[in-house]
Amino acid sequence: MTQHDSILIIDFGSQVTQLIARRVREAGVYCEIHPFQSAEAAYRKMKPKGVILSGGPASVTEDFSPRAPQLIFDEKLPIFGICYGEQTMAEQLGGKVEAGHHREFGRAFLEVQKPTKLFDGVWEPGTRHQVWMSHGDRVTRLPEGFEVVATSDNAPYAAIADESRNYYAVQFHPEVVHTPDGAKLIQNFVHKIAGAKSDWTMSAYRQEMIAKIRAQVGRGKVICGLSGGVDSSVAAVLIHEAIGDQLTCVFVDHGLMRQNEATEVVDLFRGHYNIPLVHVDASDLFLGQLAGVTDPETKRKTIGRLFIEVFEKEAKAIGGAEFLAQGTLYPDVIESVSFTGGPSVTIKSHHNVGGLPERMNMKLVEPLRELFKDEVRALGRELGLPDSFVGRHPFPGPGLAIRIPGEITREKLDILRKADAIYLDEIRKAGLYDIIWQAFAVLLPVRTVGVMGDGRTYDHVCALRAVTSVDGMTADFYPFDMNFLGRAATRIINEVRGINRVVYDVTSKPPGTIEWE
Ligand SMILES: Nc1ncnc2c1ncn2[C@@H]1O[C@H](COP(=O)(O)OP(=O)(O)OP(=O)(O)O)[C@@H](O)[C@H]1O
Ligand SMILES: O=c1[nH]c(=O)c2[nH+]cn([C@@H]3O[C@H](COP(=O)(O)O)[C@@H](O)[C@H]3O)c2[nH]1
Ligand SMILES: NC(=O)CC[C@H](N)C(=O)O
Ligand SMILES: [Mg+2]
Structure with a gap:
């Protein structure tokens, strides 16, 4: 893959870290989120132009609370700390943080004190702006070299900067929409402060992915479950562009589709693309096995198992396939390594074909795993997919089965x-x-x-x-x-x-x- 200018986002477990990544990508700059524990390795691999430190639930005043790797300071990179990120930055650079008695949650107003590159073209000194806060701790002594550039009622160090080192930090959350000018501040950081070029475009991504898929797959065969949803359609068209008829798509009609959906998906796909598509009518199989099943988890697990059976059979029918294509997106990737993870409970077993590759002994082709849904839509448009695919609402793999509580x-x-x-x-x-x-x-x-x-x-x-x-x-x-x-x-x-x-x-x-x- 060609080397893009990039930004490393170090995750301390904030609920809104993904939004930081979205804002950076919207500024046309490639970025990745890595949990603080593996940030150093990610840094060495990515060689980013700048680093953003996310918020997080911990308090830097507690023993063993997370820290940013020392390396990013040693390497003299531009750094932007947000909330917990500001606090740990202050602490690590010699300032002080106290567990506050002045908690601020929600809307707050910021008074700009000084011009900075971060505020360039966005905020003038002496003006007031709405921002969104969510913190209990606060910085109470600045590290050397820093000065206060904006204050709020409960956070005297609401925004601080050391312009000579390109260090910036804010107590509020610029990544959320409730900070109306936040996206522009993030743009200033990535463009004006970190100097990253806007070269993250879907047309560049398309070319790179095509090369990558070819390198991975060689002369092998790939099967792709095609649902008619955005993710699998975009993945299929992209892979087809890369390897042509080494790809076979399989559409499984489980009898749980919406009105006319099966014919529409198959016709539309066959009408637009010359991609081999197997249309499997498995409704008797699915509806038969679901008869009398009322428990939601049993429904989901039954459907997941049957999908595997059908895919196995279809892979055999085309003489075997070494690769399975999936429309895994970046949020799926992040969630599976999320720092906040812990022993979380299963709310529902989302059907996906995740269990497939092991059982079927196949390698995964996941060309969308660096993208957010809106980027997948943009890539779909770039690939010329009609709006009827690109603009579709998501539809769950188990289909109408999970919209009929009780027996189906x-x-x-x-x-x-x-x-x-x-x-x-x-x-x-x-x-x-x-x-x-x-x-x-x-x-x-x-x-x-x-x-x-x-x-x-x-x-x-x-x-x-x-x-x-x-x-x-x-x-x-x-x-x-x-x-x-x-x-x-x-x-x-x-x-x-x-x-x-x-x-x-x-x-x-x-x-x-x-x-x-
Ligand atoms: N009826 C189906 N036939 C074949 N594969 C399916 C079917 N339903 C789901 N899949 C597979 O399961 C994957 C996960 O489904 P999911 O609904 O998350 O994605 P999608 O359908 O591609 O997009 P969207 O989220 O927009 O509906 C799909 O990408 C597809 O590979
Ligand atoms: O492919 C899927 N397989 C599933 O098993 C599944 N369950 C829910 N969904 C979709 O996921 C989103 C969040 O749904 P929930 O709030 O119900 O968990 C919504 O968009 C749901 O439609 C699924 N998609
Ligand atoms: N949102 C955050 O990053 C919060 C940081 C820290 N836990 C605090 O309460 O101040
Ligand atoms: Mg779907």
């Missing part, structure tokens, strides 16, 4: 497909599809009494869900206007036999999850 039957699947199609149709007509991150209908295992045409009905309840999100990790319910909801509900009840009541889900994540199971 063909009849319930039919009812849900119709309701879901009407709901999405109304969303498109209202021009909301691209604003909403994900929307779908859920068929509840509850029947209620209604009256239609003077007759009594006793039918299912349908719940509608729509969320806004950035990456699916957290989400808010979408605040539809009541007229919209009324319109969608009326159409569903009138047009779908089997549903006589519609409700709207107003739960955010957390505490809810996006899917119901």
